[in-house]
Amino acid sequence: MKQIITWGLSYSDYDSQRELYSLIADGDVEVVAEVKFFPEEEEIFGRRSSVEDAFNQPHDMVVYFGVDEADVRAELEKLGIPTEKEVLGGLGSLIGDRNSKILSDQVKVIKDLLEASDRQIADREWLFNKLGEYGFFPFFKLVKKPQTGVRYSSCGILQVPDEFVDFCLYLSKLKCQKAIEVGVYKGSSSYVMAALLYRNNPDLVYEMVDIEDGLVNYDEISKLIPAIRKRIPNTSADFKGQEYDYCFIDADHSYGAVMEDYRNVGQYATKLTVFHDVFGHEYDELDGGTVRGWRELKELNKDKEIVEFSKFPDKWMGIGVIKWM
Ligand SMILES: C[S@@+](CC[C@H](N)C(=O)[O-])C[C@H]1O[C@@H](n2cnc3c(N)ncnc32)[C@H](O)[C@@H]1O
Structure with a gap:
Protein backbone atom coordinates (compact mmCIF):
# COMPACT_ATOMS: atom_id res chain seq x y z
CA MET A 1 0.00 0.00 0.00
CA GLY A 96 0.63 2.68 -14.46
CA ASP A 97 -0.75 -0.11 -16.62
CA ARG A 98 -3.61 -0.93 -14.23
CA ASN A 99 -6.37 -0.06 -16.70
CA SER A 100 -4.83 -1.94 -19.61
CA LYS A 101 -4.43 -4.96 -17.33
CA ILE A 102 -8.11 -4.69 -16.37
CA LEU A 103 -9.07 -4.54 -20.05
CA SER A 104 -7.17 -7.75 -20.78
CA ASP A 105 -8.73 -9.38 -17.70
CA GLN A 106 -12.15 -8.40 -19.08
CA VAL A 107 -11.44 -10.44 -22.21
CA LYS A 108 -10.57 -13.37 -19.97
CA VAL A 109 -13.83 -13.00 -18.01
CA ILE A 110 -15.85 -12.93 -21.26
CA LYS A 111 -14.15 -16.20 -22.26
CA ASP A 112 -15.02 -17.65 -18.85
CA LEU A 113 -18.67 -16.63 -19.26
CA LEU A 114 -18.82 -18.21 -22.70
CA GLU A 115 -17.25 -21.43 -21.49
CA ALA A 116 -19.17 -21.63 -18.19
CA SER A 117 -21.57 -24.44 -17.46
CA ASP A 118 -25.27 -23.62 -17.02
CA ARG A 119 -24.81 -24.41 -13.33
CA GLN A 120 -22.04 -21.84 -12.95
CA ILE A 121 -24.03 -19.15 -14.77
CA ALA A 122 -27.02 -19.78 -12.51
CA ASP A 123 -24.84 -19.57 -9.38
CA ARG A 124 -25.07 -16.00 -8.09
CA GLU A 125 -21.81 -16.16 -6.18
CA TRP A 126 -19.91 -17.47 -9.20
CA LEU A 127 -21.36 -14.77 -11.43
CA PHE A 128 -20.78 -12.04 -8.83
CA ASN A 129 -17.11 -13.03 -8.56
CA LYS A 130 -16.69 -13.08 -12.33
CA LEU A 131 -18.31 -9.67 -12.83
CA GLY A 132 -16.43 -8.34 -9.80
CA GLU A 133 -13.20 -9.37 -11.50
CA TYR A 134 -14.40 -7.77 -14.77
CA GLY A 135 -14.85 -4.55 -12.86
CA PHE A 136 -17.39 -1.80 -12.20
CA PHE A 137 -17.19 1.92 -12.78
CA PRO A 138 -16.07 3.86 -9.67
CA PHE A 139 -19.22 5.89 -9.03
CA PHE A 140 -18.64 7.75 -5.77
CA LYS A 141 -21.62 6.09 -4.10
CA LEU A 142 -19.99 2.72 -4.82
CA VAL A 143 -16.32 3.33 -4.12
CA LYS A 144 -16.95 5.10 -0.85
CA LYS A 145 -18.28 1.78 0.43
CA PRO A 146 -16.39 -0.66 -1.79
CA GLN A 147 -17.73 -4.20 -1.99
CA THR A 148 -15.39 -7.11 -1.37
CA GLY A 149 -14.61 -8.98 -4.56
CA VAL A 150 -15.39 -6.02 -6.80
CA ARG A 151 -12.69 -4.24 -8.74
CA TYR A 152 -13.40 -0.63 -9.70
CA SER A 153 -12.05 1.10 -12.77
CA SER A 154 -12.94 3.69 -15.36
CA CYS A 155 -13.28 0.84 -17.90
CA GLY A 156 -15.72 -1.02 -15.66
CA ILE A 157 -19.44 -1.62 -16.02
CA LEU A 158 -21.58 1.48 -15.38
CA GLN A 159 -23.95 -0.33 -13.06
CA VAL A 160 -24.45 -1.20 -9.40
CA PRO A 161 -22.80 -4.63 -8.91
CA ASP A 162 -25.72 -6.29 -7.07
CA GLU A 163 -28.31 -4.92 -9.48
CA PHE A 164 -26.40 -5.94 -12.56
CA VAL A 165 -25.54 -9.41 -11.26
CA ASP A 166 -29.21 -10.08 -10.41
CA PHE A 167 -30.26 -8.75 -13.78
CA CYS A 168 -27.67 -10.94 -15.55
CA LEU A 169 -28.97 -14.02 -13.73
CA TYR A 170 -32.40 -13.15 -15.10
CA LEU A 171 -31.11 -12.36 -18.60
CA SER A 172 -29.04 -15.53 -18.81
CA LYS A 173 -32.26 -17.54 -19.13
CA LEU A 174 -33.42 -15.61 -22.19
CA LYS A 175 -33.18 -17.22 -25.59
CA CYS A 176 -33.17 -14.61 -28.28
CA GLN A 177 -32.22 -14.10 -31.90
CA LYS A 178 -32.07 -10.33 -32.28
CA ALA A 179 -30.99 -7.83 -29.65
CA ILE A 180 -30.36 -4.09 -29.64
CA GLU A 181 -28.70 -1.89 -27.04
CA VAL A 182 -29.15 1.87 -27.42
CA GLY A 183 -26.33 3.76 -25.64
CA VAL A 184 -23.34 1.44 -25.23
CA TYR A 185 -20.57 3.87 -24.18
CA LYS A 186 -17.40 1.76 -23.76
CA GLY A 187 -19.29 -1.49 -24.32
CA SER A 188 -18.40 -2.86 -20.91
CA SER A 189 -21.90 -4.02 -20.00
CA SER A 190 -22.84 -4.81 -23.62
CA TYR A 191 -20.13 -7.46 -23.85
CA VAL A 192 -21.41 -9.18 -20.71
CA MET A 193 -25.06 -9.13 -21.82
CA ALA A 194 -24.13 -10.23 -25.36
CA ALA A 195 -22.01 -13.08 -23.96
CA LEU A 196 -24.89 -14.35 -21.83
CA LEU A 197 -27.31 -14.26 -24.76
CA TYR A 198 -24.79 -15.73 -27.21
CA ARG A 199 -24.29 -18.74 -24.91
CA ASN A 200 -27.96 -19.52 -25.48
CA ASN A 201 -27.94 -18.91 -29.21
CA PRO A 202 -24.86 -18.85 -31.46
CA ASP A 203 -27.00 -17.26 -34.21
CA LEU A 204 -27.64 -14.17 -32.08
CA VAL A 205 -27.21 -10.69 -33.58
CA TYR A 206 -26.56 -7.99 -30.95
CA GLU A 207 -26.62 -4.43 -32.33
CA MET A 208 -24.63 -1.86 -30.35
CA VAL A 209 -26.01 1.62 -31.05
CA ASP A 210 -24.44 4.91 -29.97
CA ILE A 211 -23.88 8.40 -31.32
CA GLU A 212 -20.17 8.26 -30.43
CA ASP A 213 -17.59 5.52 -30.67
CA GLY A 214 -16.19 5.03 -27.19
CA LEU A 215 -15.96 1.24 -27.48
CA VAL A 216 -12.92 -0.43 -26.00
CA ASN A 217 -11.74 -3.95 -26.80
CA TYR A 218 -14.33 -4.26 -29.60
CA ASP A 219 -12.11 -6.14 -32.09
CA GLU A 220 -10.92 -8.62 -29.51
CA ILE A 221 -14.36 -9.24 -28.05
CA SER A 222 -16.02 -9.57 -31.46
CA LYS A 223 -13.73 -12.54 -32.15
CA LEU A 224 -15.17 -14.20 -29.04
CA ILE A 225 -18.75 -13.02 -29.57
CA PRO A 226 -19.30 -12.81 -33.33
CA ALA A 227 -22.89 -11.74 -32.57
CA ILE A 228 -21.95 -8.14 -31.73
CA ARG A 229 -22.33 -5.44 -34.38
CA LYS A 230 -21.09 -1.89 -33.95
CA ARG A 231 -23.83 0.52 -35.11
CA ILE A 232 -22.09 3.84 -34.50
CA PRO A 233 -22.90 6.64 -35.13
CA ASN A 234 -26.60 5.79 -35.02
CA THR A 235 -29.64 6.39 -32.86
CA SER A 236 -32.78 4.35 -32.26
CA ALA A 237 -34.42 6.35 -35.09
CA ASP A 238 -32.21 4.42 -37.56
CA PHE A 239 -33.86 1.16 -36.41
CA LYS A 240 -37.38 2.53 -36.13
CA GLY A 241 -40.08 -0.13 -36.18
CA GLN A 242 -37.66 -3.06 -36.25
CA GLU A 243 -38.53 -6.02 -34.11
CA TYR A 244 -35.96 -7.22 -31.60
CA ASP A 245 -36.41 -9.91 -28.97
CA TYR A 246 -34.33 -7.93 -26.51
CA CYS A 247 -33.99 -4.15 -26.30
CA PHE A 248 -31.81 -2.38 -23.71
CA ILE A 249 -32.17 1.41 -23.52
CA ASP A 250 -29.47 3.47 -21.77
CA ALA A 251 -28.79 6.44 -24.07
CA ASP A 252 -29.91 10.06 -23.72
CA HIS A 253 -31.48 10.22 -20.25
CA SER A 254 -33.89 13.11 -20.90
CA TYR A 255 -37.59 12.25 -20.67
CA GLY A 256 -38.19 13.05 -24.36
CA ALA A 257 -35.30 10.85 -25.53
CA VAL A 258 -36.30 7.89 -23.33
CA MET A 259 -39.80 8.01 -24.77
CA GLU A 260 -38.41 8.40 -28.30
CA ASP A 261 -36.17 5.33 -27.87
CA TYR A 262 -39.19 3.44 -26.56
CA ARG A 263 -41.34 4.54 -29.51
CA ASN A 264 -38.62 3.77 -32.06
CA VAL A 265 -37.56 0.32 -30.86
CA GLY A 266 -38.62 -0.42 -27.28
CA GLN A 267 -42.30 -0.89 -28.02
CA TYR A 268 -41.60 -3.37 -30.81
CA ALA A 269 -39.52 -5.77 -28.71
CA THR A 270 -41.01 -9.23 -28.47
CA LYS A 271 -39.48 -10.53 -25.23
CA LEU A 272 -37.88 -7.87 -23.03
CA THR A 273 -37.49 -4.10 -23.11
CA VAL A 274 -35.10 -2.91 -20.45
CA PHE A 275 -34.28 0.60 -19.20
CA HIS A 276 -31.35 1.65 -17.09
CA ASP A 277 -31.42 4.43 -14.45
CA VAL A 278 -35.13 4.03 -13.78
CA PHE A 279 -34.48 5.54 -10.33
CA GLY A 280 -31.78 7.95 -11.53
CA HIS A 281 -33.07 11.23 -10.08
CA GLU A 282 -29.97 13.09 -11.23
CA TYR A 283 -31.78 13.38 -14.61
CA ASP A 284 -34.98 14.86 -13.13
CA GLU A 285 -34.19 18.30 -14.47
CA LEU A 286 -34.25 16.90 -18.01
CA ASP A 287 -38.03 17.28 -18.14
CA GLY A 288 -38.43 14.48 -15.61
CA GLY A 289 -35.67 12.31 -17.11
CA THR A 290 -35.57 8.54 -16.92
CA VAL A 291 -37.62 8.39 -13.71
CA ARG A 292 -40.63 10.10 -15.31
CA GLY A 293 -40.18 8.02 -18.47
CA TRP A 294 -40.16 4.76 -16.52
CA ARG A 295 -43.16 5.78 -14.38
CA GLU A 296 -45.22 6.54 -17.49
CA LEU A 297 -44.07 3.43 -19.37
CA LYS A 298 -45.01 1.24 -16.41
CA GLU A 299 -48.46 2.81 -16.39
CA LEU A 300 -48.79 2.36 -20.16
CA ASN A 301 -47.85 -1.31 -19.85
CA LYS A 302 -49.58 -2.13 -16.60
CA ASP A 303 -51.07 -5.26 -18.12
CA LYS A 304 -47.53 -6.62 -18.68
CA GLU A 305 -45.15 -8.14 -16.21
CA ILE A 306 -42.79 -5.49 -14.82
CA VAL A 307 -39.57 -6.44 -13.05
CA GLU A 308 -37.25 -4.02 -11.26
CA PHE A 309 -33.70 -4.60 -10.09
CA SER A 310 -32.62 -2.06 -7.53
CA LYS A 311 -30.29 -1.72 -4.60
CA PHE A 312 -31.39 1.90 -4.04
CA PRO A 313 -35.13 1.84 -4.88
CA ASP A 314 -36.54 5.28 -5.70
CA LYS A 315 -33.11 6.82 -5.15
CA TRP A 316 -30.44 5.91 -7.70
CA MET A 317 -29.69 3.75 -10.75
CA GLY A 318 -32.02 0.76 -11.10
CA ILE A 319 -32.90 -1.50 -14.01
CA GLY A 320 -36.53 -1.72 -15.17
CA VAL A 321 -37.85 -4.54 -17.35
CA ILE A 322 -41.05 -4.80 -19.37
CA LYS A 323 -41.66 -8.45 -20.15
CA TRP A 324 -43.74 -8.84 -23.28
CA MET A 325 -44.32 -12.58 -23.15
C1 LIG B 1 -24.81 5.92 -19.74
S1 LIG B 1 -23.93 5.67 -21.20
C2 LIG B 1 -24.30 3.99 -21.60
C3 LIG B 1 -23.68 3.03 -20.67
C4 LIG B 1 -23.73 1.60 -21.11
N1 LIG B 1 -25.06 1.13 -21.43
C5 LIG B 1 -23.16 0.76 -19.98
O1 LIG B 1 -23.94 0.24 -19.15
O2 LIG B 1 -21.91 0.62 -19.93
C6 LIG B 1 -24.90 6.57 -22.34
C7 LIG B 1 -24.42 6.46 -23.78
O3 LIG B 1 -25.48 6.90 -24.61
C8 LIG B 1 -24.94 7.58 -25.70
N2 LIG B 1 -26.01 8.43 -26.28
C9 LIG B 1 -26.42 9.66 -25.92
N3 LIG B 1 -27.47 10.05 -26.66
C10 LIG B 1 -27.73 9.04 -27.52
C11 LIG B 1 -28.71 8.82 -28.52
N4 LIG B 1 -29.63 9.75 -28.82
N5 LIG B 1 -28.68 7.65 -29.20
C12 LIG B 1 -27.76 6.71 -28.94
N6 LIG B 1 -26.81 6.85 -27.97
C13 LIG B 1 -26.80 8.00 -27.29
C14 LIG B 1 -23.75 8.32 -25.16
O4 LIG B 1 -22.84 8.61 -26.21
C15 LIG B 1 -23.21 7.30 -24.13
O5 LIG B 1 -22.22 6.49 -24.71
Whole structure:
Protein backbone atom coordinates (compact mmCIF):
# COMPACT_ATOMS: atom_id res chain seq x y z
CA MET A 1 0.00 0.00 0.00
CA LYS A 2 1.43 3.37 -1.07
CA GLN A 3 0.90 6.34 1.23
CA ILE A 4 0.47 9.46 -0.84
CA ILE A 5 0.08 13.21 -0.52
CA THR A 6 -2.23 14.72 -3.14
CA TRP A 7 -1.03 18.09 -4.36
CA GLY A 8 -3.60 20.44 -5.89
CA LEU A 9 -6.32 17.91 -6.66
CA SER A 10 -9.40 19.97 -7.45
CA TYR A 11 -12.82 19.16 -6.04
CA SER A 12 -14.27 19.37 -9.55
CA ASP A 13 -11.78 16.91 -11.07
CA TYR A 14 -14.11 13.92 -10.78
CA ASP A 15 -12.18 11.69 -13.19
CA SER A 16 -8.98 11.87 -11.16
CA GLN A 17 -10.89 11.39 -7.92
CA ARG A 18 -12.56 8.28 -9.32
CA GLU A 19 -9.25 6.81 -10.42
CA LEU A 20 -7.83 7.49 -6.96
CA TYR A 21 -10.85 5.96 -5.24
CA SER A 22 -10.43 2.85 -7.44
CA LEU A 23 -6.87 2.49 -6.18
CA ILE A 24 -8.01 3.09 -2.59
CA ALA A 25 -10.80 0.49 -2.94
CA ASP A 26 -8.22 -2.03 -4.17
CA GLY A 27 -6.04 -1.27 -1.14
CA ASP A 28 -3.20 0.01 -3.34
CA VAL A 29 -3.18 3.56 -2.04
CA GLU A 30 -3.87 5.55 1.13
CA VAL A 31 -4.16 9.34 1.01
CA VAL A 32 -2.35 10.65 4.11
CA ALA A 33 -2.72 14.34 3.30
CA GLU A 34 -4.25 16.59 0.68
CA VAL A 35 -2.60 19.88 -0.07
CA LYS A 36 -4.84 22.54 -1.56
CA PHE A 37 -4.14 26.05 -2.68
CA PHE A 38 -7.53 27.71 -2.52
CA PRO A 39 -9.09 28.11 0.92
CA GLU A 40 -12.61 27.74 -0.51
CA GLU A 41 -11.82 24.36 -2.12
CA GLU A 42 -13.55 21.51 -0.30
CA GLU A 43 -11.43 18.64 0.92
CA ILE A 44 -11.96 15.31 -0.77
CA PHE A 45 -10.49 12.65 1.48
CA GLY A 46 -10.98 14.41 4.83
CA ARG A 47 -7.18 14.90 5.03
CA ARG A 48 -6.69 18.58 4.20
CA SER A 49 -3.31 19.69 5.42
CA SER A 50 -0.80 22.52 5.24
CA VAL A 51 2.24 21.75 3.11
CA GLU A 52 4.46 21.54 6.19
CA ASP A 53 2.11 19.18 8.07
CA ALA A 54 1.65 17.02 4.99
CA PHE A 55 5.40 16.53 4.53
CA ASN A 56 5.84 15.68 8.20
CA GLN A 57 3.61 12.64 7.67
CA PRO A 58 5.19 9.36 6.59
CA HIS A 59 4.56 9.10 2.85
CA ASP A 60 5.87 7.29 -0.20
CA MET A 61 4.89 9.68 -2.95
CA VAL A 62 3.52 13.11 -3.82
CA VAL A 63 0.91 12.96 -6.57
CA TYR A 64 0.36 16.30 -8.29
CA PHE A 65 -2.57 17.48 -10.39
CA GLY A 66 -2.71 20.24 -13.00
CA VAL A 67 0.92 21.35 -12.45
CA ASP A 68 4.42 20.26 -13.49
CA GLU A 69 6.87 18.46 -11.27
CA ALA A 70 9.27 21.42 -11.56
CA ASP A 71 6.60 23.77 -10.15
CA VAL A 72 6.02 21.47 -7.15
CA ARG A 73 9.74 21.22 -6.45
CA ALA A 74 10.15 24.99 -6.75
CA GLU A 75 7.25 25.57 -4.34
CA LEU A 76 8.70 23.10 -1.82
CA GLU A 77 12.12 24.65 -2.04
CA LYS A 78 10.59 28.08 -1.38
CA LEU A 79 9.10 26.63 1.82
CA GLY A 80 12.46 25.12 2.82
CA ILE A 81 11.27 21.50 2.39
CA PRO A 82 14.07 19.31 0.99
CA THR A 83 12.99 17.55 -2.18
CA GLU A 84 15.92 15.22 -3.04
CA LYS A 85 14.29 12.22 -1.39
CA GLU A 86 10.74 12.98 -2.47
CA VAL A 87 9.13 10.78 -5.13
CA LEU A 88 6.88 12.99 -7.25
CA GLY A 89 4.59 11.95 -10.05
CA GLY A 90 1.36 12.66 -11.86
CA LEU A 91 -1.70 10.41 -11.54
CA GLY A 92 -0.63 8.43 -14.62
CA SER A 93 2.54 7.26 -12.91
CA LEU A 94 0.49 6.00 -9.98
CA ILE A 95 -2.04 4.17 -12.18
CA GLY A 96 0.63 2.68 -14.46
CA ASP A 97 -0.75 -0.11 -16.62
CA ARG A 98 -3.61 -0.93 -14.23
CA ASN A 99 -6.37 -0.06 -16.70
CA SER A 100 -4.83 -1.94 -19.61
CA LYS A 101 -4.43 -4.96 -17.33
CA ILE A 102 -8.11 -4.69 -16.37
CA LEU A 103 -9.07 -4.54 -20.05
CA SER A 104 -7.17 -7.75 -20.78
CA ASP A 105 -8.73 -9.38 -17.70
CA GLN A 106 -12.15 -8.40 -19.08
CA VAL A 107 -11.44 -10.44 -22.21
CA LYS A 108 -10.57 -13.37 -19.97
CA VAL A 109 -13.83 -13.00 -18.01
CA ILE A 110 -15.85 -12.93 -21.26
CA LYS A 111 -14.15 -16.20 -22.26
CA ASP A 112 -15.02 -17.65 -18.85
CA LEU A 113 -18.67 -16.63 -19.26
CA LEU A 114 -18.82 -18.21 -22.70
CA GLU A 115 -17.25 -21.43 -21.49
CA ALA A 116 -19.17 -21.63 -18.19
CA SER A 117 -21.57 -24.44 -17.46
CA ASP A 118 -25.27 -23.62 -17.02
CA ARG A 119 -24.81 -24.41 -13.33
CA GLN A 120 -22.04 -21.84 -12.95
CA ILE A 121 -24.03 -19.15 -14.77
CA ALA A 122 -27.02 -19.78 -12.51
CA ASP A 123 -24.84 -19.57 -9.38
CA ARG A 124 -25.07 -16.00 -8.09
CA GLU A 125 -21.81 -16.16 -6.18
CA TRP A 126 -19.91 -17.47 -9.20
CA LEU A 127 -21.36 -14.77 -11.43
CA PHE A 128 -20.78 -12.04 -8.83
CA ASN A 129 -17.11 -13.03 -8.56
CA LYS A 130 -16.69 -13.08 -12.33
CA LEU A 131 -18.31 -9.67 -12.83
CA GLY A 132 -16.43 -8.34 -9.80
CA GLU A 133 -13.20 -9.37 -11.50
CA TYR A 134 -14.40 -7.77 -14.77
CA GLY A 135 -14.85 -4.55 -12.86
CA PHE A 136 -17.39 -1.80 -12.20
CA PHE A 137 -17.19 1.92 -12.78
CA PRO A 138 -16.07 3.86 -9.67
CA PHE A 139 -19.22 5.89 -9.03
CA PHE A 140 -18.64 7.75 -5.77
CA LYS A 141 -21.62 6.09 -4.10
CA LEU A 142 -19.99 2.72 -4.82
CA VAL A 143 -16.32 3.33 -4.12
CA LYS A 144 -16.95 5.10 -0.85
CA LYS A 145 -18.28 1.78 0.43
CA PRO A 146 -16.39 -0.66 -1.79
CA GLN A 147 -17.73 -4.20 -1.99
CA THR A 148 -15.39 -7.11 -1.37
CA GLY A 149 -14.61 -8.98 -4.56
CA VAL A 150 -15.39 -6.02 -6.80
CA ARG A 151 -12.69 -4.24 -8.74
CA TYR A 152 -13.40 -0.63 -9.70
CA SER A 153 -12.05 1.10 -12.77
CA SER A 154 -12.94 3.69 -15.36
CA CYS A 155 -13.28 0.84 -17.90
CA GLY A 156 -15.72 -1.02 -15.66
CA ILE A 157 -19.44 -1.62 -16.02
CA LEU A 158 -21.58 1.48 -15.38
CA GLN A 159 -23.95 -0.33 -13.06
CA VAL A 160 -24.45 -1.20 -9.40
CA PRO A 161 -22.80 -4.63 -8.91
CA ASP A 162 -25.72 -6.29 -7.07
CA GLU A 163 -28.31 -4.92 -9.48
CA PHE A 164 -26.40 -5.94 -12.56
CA VAL A 165 -25.54 -9.41 -11.26
CA ASP A 166 -29.21 -10.08 -10.41
CA PHE A 167 -30.26 -8.75 -13.78
CA CYS A 168 -27.67 -10.94 -15.55
CA LEU A 169 -28.97 -14.02 -13.73
CA TYR A 170 -32.40 -13.15 -15.10
CA LEU A 171 -31.11 -12.36 -18.60
CA SER A 172 -29.04 -15.53 -18.81
CA LYS A 173 -32.26 -17.54 -19.13
CA LEU A 174 -33.42 -15.61 -22.19
CA LYS A 175 -33.18 -17.22 -25.59
CA CYS A 176 -33.17 -14.61 -28.28
CA GLN A 177 -32.22 -14.10 -31.90
CA LYS A 178 -32.07 -10.33 -32.28
CA ALA A 179 -30.99 -7.83 -29.65
CA ILE A 180 -30.36 -4.09 -29.64
CA GLU A 181 -28.70 -1.89 -27.04
CA VAL A 182 -29.15 1.87 -27.42
CA GLY A 183 -26.33 3.76 -25.64
CA VAL A 184 -23.34 1.44 -25.23
CA TYR A 185 -20.57 3.87 -24.18
CA LYS A 186 -17.40 1.76 -23.76
CA GLY A 187 -19.29 -1.49 -24.32
CA SER A 188 -18.40 -2.86 -20.91
CA SER A 189 -21.90 -4.02 -20.00
CA SER A 190 -22.84 -4.81 -23.62
CA TYR A 191 -20.13 -7.46 -23.85
CA VAL A 192 -21.41 -9.18 -20.71
CA MET A 193 -25.06 -9.13 -21.82
CA ALA A 194 -24.13 -10.23 -25.36
CA ALA A 195 -22.01 -13.08 -23.96
CA LEU A 196 -24.89 -14.35 -21.83
CA LEU A 197 -27.31 -14.26 -24.76
CA TYR A 198 -24.79 -15.73 -27.21
CA ARG A 199 -24.29 -18.74 -24.91
CA ASN A 200 -27.96 -19.52 -25.48
CA ASN A 201 -27.94 -18.91 -29.21
CA PRO A 202 -24.86 -18.85 -31.46
CA ASP A 203 -27.00 -17.26 -34.21
CA LEU A 204 -27.64 -14.17 -32.08
CA VAL A 205 -27.21 -10.69 -33.58
CA TYR A 206 -26.56 -7.99 -30.95
CA GLU A 207 -26.62 -4.43 -32.33
CA MET A 208 -24.63 -1.86 -30.35
CA VAL A 209 -26.01 1.62 -31.05
CA ASP A 210 -24.44 4.91 -29.97
CA ILE A 211 -23.88 8.40 -31.32
CA GLU A 212 -20.17 8.26 -30.43
CA ASP A 213 -17.59 5.52 -30.67
CA GLY A 214 -16.19 5.03 -27.19
CA LEU A 215 -15.96 1.24 -27.48
CA VAL A 216 -12.92 -0.43 -26.00
CA ASN A 217 -11.74 -3.95 -26.80
CA TYR A 218 -14.33 -4.26 -29.60
CA ASP A 219 -12.11 -6.14 -32.09
CA GLU A 220 -10.92 -8.62 -29.51
CA ILE A 221 -14.36 -9.24 -28.05
CA SER A 222 -16.02 -9.57 -31.46
CA LYS A 223 -13.73 -12.54 -32.15
CA LEU A 224 -15.17 -14.20 -29.04
CA ILE A 225 -18.75 -13.02 -29.57
CA PRO A 226 -19.30 -12.81 -33.33
CA ALA A 227 -22.89 -11.74 -32.57
CA ILE A 228 -21.95 -8.14 -31.73
CA ARG A 229 -22.33 -5.44 -34.38
CA LYS A 230 -21.09 -1.89 -33.95
CA ARG A 231 -23.83 0.52 -35.11
CA ILE A 232 -22.09 3.84 -34.50
CA PRO A 233 -22.90 6.64 -35.13
CA ASN A 234 -26.60 5.79 -35.02
CA THR A 235 -29.64 6.39 -32.86
CA SER A 236 -32.78 4.35 -32.26
CA ALA A 237 -34.42 6.35 -35.09
CA ASP A 238 -32.21 4.42 -37.56
CA PHE A 239 -33.86 1.16 -36.41
CA LYS A 240 -37.38 2.53 -36.13
CA GLY A 241 -40.08 -0.13 -36.18
CA GLN A 242 -37.66 -3.06 -36.25
CA GLU A 243 -38.53 -6.02 -34.11
CA TYR A 244 -35.96 -7.22 -31.60
CA ASP A 245 -36.41 -9.91 -28.97
CA TYR A 246 -34.33 -7.93 -26.51
CA CYS A 247 -33.99 -4.15 -26.30
CA PHE A 248 -31.81 -2.38 -23.71
CA ILE A 249 -32.17 1.41 -23.52
CA ASP A 250 -29.47 3.47 -21.77
CA ALA A 251 -28.79 6.44 -24.07
CA ASP A 252 -29.91 10.06 -23.72
CA HIS A 253 -31.48 10.22 -20.25
CA SER A 254 -33.89 13.11 -20.90
CA TYR A 255 -37.59 12.25 -20.67
CA GLY A 256 -38.19 13.05 -24.36
CA ALA A 257 -35.30 10.85 -25.53
CA VAL A 258 -36.30 7.89 -23.33
CA MET A 259 -39.80 8.01 -24.77
CA GLU A 260 -38.41 8.40 -28.30
CA ASP A 261 -36.17 5.33 -27.87
CA TYR A 262 -39.19 3.44 -26.56
CA ARG A 263 -41.34 4.54 -29.51
CA ASN A 264 -38.62 3.77 -32.06
CA VAL A 265 -37.56 0.32 -30.86
CA GLY A 266 -38.62 -0.42 -27.28
CA GLN A 267 -42.30 -0.89 -28.02
CA TYR A 268 -41.60 -3.37 -30.81
CA ALA A 269 -39.52 -5.77 -28.71
CA THR A 270 -41.01 -9.23 -28.47
CA LYS A 271 -39.48 -10.53 -25.23
CA LEU A 272 -37.88 -7.87 -23.03
CA THR A 273 -37.49 -4.10 -23.11
CA VAL A 274 -35.10 -2.91 -20.45
CA PHE A 275 -34.28 0.60 -19.20
CA HIS A 276 -31.35 1.65 -17.09
CA ASP A 277 -31.42 4.43 -14.45
CA VAL A 278 -35.13 4.03 -13.78
CA PHE A 279 -34.48 5.54 -10.33
CA GLY A 280 -31.78 7.95 -11.53
CA HIS A 281 -33.07 11.23 -10.08
CA GLU A 282 -29.97 13.09 -11.23
CA TYR A 283 -31.78 13.38 -14.61
CA ASP A 284 -34.98 14.86 -13.13
CA GLU A 285 -34.19 18.30 -14.47
CA LEU A 286 -34.25 16.90 -18.01
CA ASP A 287 -38.03 17.28 -18.14
CA GLY A 288 -38.43 14.48 -15.61
CA GLY A 289 -35.67 12.31 -17.11
CA THR A 290 -35.57 8.54 -16.92
CA VAL A 291 -37.62 8.39 -13.71
CA ARG A 292 -40.63 10.10 -15.31
CA GLY A 293 -40.18 8.02 -18.47
CA TRP A 294 -40.16 4.76 -16.52
CA ARG A 295 -43.16 5.78 -14.38
CA GLU A 296 -45.22 6.54 -17.49
CA LEU A 297 -44.07 3.43 -19.37
CA LYS A 298 -45.01 1.24 -16.41
CA GLU A 299 -48.46 2.81 -16.39
CA LEU A 300 -48.79 2.36 -20.16
CA ASN A 301 -47.85 -1.31 -19.85
CA LYS A 302 -49.58 -2.13 -16.60
CA ASP A 303 -51.07 -5.26 -18.12
CA LYS A 304 -47.53 -6.62 -18.68
CA GLU A 305 -45.15 -8.14 -16.21
CA ILE A 306 -42.79 -5.49 -14.82
CA VAL A 307 -39.57 -6.44 -13.05
CA GLU A 308 -37.25 -4.02 -11.26
CA PHE A 309 -33.70 -4.60 -10.09
CA SER A 310 -32.62 -2.06 -7.53
CA LYS A 311 -30.29 -1.72 -4.60
CA PHE A 312 -31.39 1.90 -4.04
CA PRO A 313 -35.13 1.84 -4.88
CA ASP A 314 -36.54 5.28 -5.70
CA LYS A 315 -33.11 6.82 -5.15
CA TRP A 316 -30.44 5.91 -7.70
CA MET A 317 -29.69 3.75 -10.75
CA GLY A 318 -32.02 0.76 -11.10
CA ILE A 319 -32.90 -1.50 -14.01
CA GLY A 320 -36.53 -1.72 -15.17
CA VAL A 321 -37.85 -4.54 -17.35
CA ILE A 322 -41.05 -4.80 -19.37
CA LYS A 323 -41.66 -8.45 -20.15
CA TRP A 324 -43.74 -8.84 -23.28
CA MET A 325 -44.32 -12.58 -23.15
C1 LIG B 1 -24.81 5.92 -19.74
S1 LIG B 1 -23.93 5.67 -21.20
C2 LIG B 1 -24.30 3.99 -21.60
C3 LIG B 1 -23.68 3.03 -20.67
C4 LIG B 1 -23.73 1.60 -21.11
N1 LIG B 1 -25.06 1.13 -21.43
C5 LIG B 1 -23.16 0.76 -19.98
O1 LIG B 1 -23.94 0.24 -19.15
O2 LIG B 1 -21.91 0.62 -19.93
C6 LIG B 1 -24.90 6.57 -22.34
C7 LIG B 1 -24.42 6.46 -23.78
O3 LIG B 1 -25.48 6.90 -24.61
C8 LIG B 1 -24.94 7.58 -25.70
N2 LIG B 1 -26.01 8.43 -26.28
C9 LIG B 1 -26.42 9.66 -25.92
N3 LIG B 1 -27.47 10.05 -26.66
C10 LIG B 1 -27.73 9.04 -27.52
C11 LIG B 1 -28.71 8.82 -28.52
N4 LIG B 1 -29.63 9.75 -28.82
N5 LIG B 1 -28.68 7.65 -29.20
C12 LIG B 1 -27.76 6.71 -28.94
N6 LIG B 1 -26.81 6.85 -27.97
C13 LIG B 1 -26.80 8.00 -27.29
C14 LIG B 1 -23.75 8.32 -25.16
O4 LIG B 1 -22.84 8.61 -26.21
C15 LIG B 1 -23.21 7.30 -24.13
O5 LIG B 1 -22.22 6.49 -24.71
